[in-house]
Amino acid sequence: MLEVNMADERLTIGELAKATGVATSALRYWEDLGLIPVPARVSGQRRYPASSVELVGMILLLRDVGFTLREVKALVTPRPEKSRAWQELQERKLAELDERIAQAQAARTAIAHGLACPHEDFYDCPNFTAILAARLAGASLQEAHSH
Amino acid sequence: MLEVNMADERLTIGELAKATGVATSALRYWEDLGLIPVPARVSGQRRYPASSVELVGMILLLRDVGFTLREVKALVTPRPEKSRAWQELQERKLAELDERIAQAQAARTAIAHGLACPHEDFYDCPNFTAILAARLAGASLQEAHSH
């Protein structure tokens, strides 16, 4: 049986997987993409520092709110001494997040309205259509992203 | 030149695409998946009612906040007379959205913290690690989703 080594703080990939709920295959994939730094090895096997748990947590957090893994990589990899470029990237991502939050709240309102509304005139409510109009107006933004 | 027909309120697929910012290929794909009802045809070409603009707006809204197209379909297709099942689906999705909003706000805090923090001890701040711990604790939830 493989007990968690109390004397050694380093985690095997299985332990990191268990601690974070992320499959080992995904952790190796993230390493290939450069999201996770290449860990030390003990007879060929990866050994992660305890801080990797927080790193994975950060990756999950960013991935879950809609950033691609390449965007996440730009946010979690050690930045070159607090460069201006990196700061600008973070500021852009922060703005994107604000927008995501606003959209999620709009969607929330839309669904809640769907629940509250009697039955048919779902799309006729001025409140509801205002939300949709706002999203459609933001379409240019959507295109700016995909570019 | 093809002017927008003022007398006819129905839109061609190109007009719907322009109004919503969604590519015609995507609109056809959504139709195949059943998100958009099969529209009327005029000499083989699709003609959409004006209300399709709002429908597409709703689809964008839900897709953008992380629902899969199959989930979106369940939310936007005409429900069988306000059935209990449909209402339960909406309530579940509402709860999911609340969670997404909470996560987005957590991510926002995390990034904002990254901006504010001096440089190295990024992952050492108690405030910051609390956010990550919350996300990692919610991992079981993530697994419940993918099932």
Added chain:
DNA sequence: CAAGGGCTTCAAGTATGCTTGAAGTCAATA
């Protein structure tokens, strides 16, 4: 009546984010 623009279908290709399988290594345990 020929050209052009926008539409049609259908099949195949692309990008992302993984999972799965085969074949093998390594260390601990029966």
Added chain:
DNA sequence: TATTGACTTCAAGCATACTTGAAGCCCTTG
């Protein structure tokens, strides 16, 4: 020493969400 279990690499496969390309139809305009 043989088996077990977790690990290794690498290639291929899969789901989602589309895009692209080929070949063709229909209507309008020069």
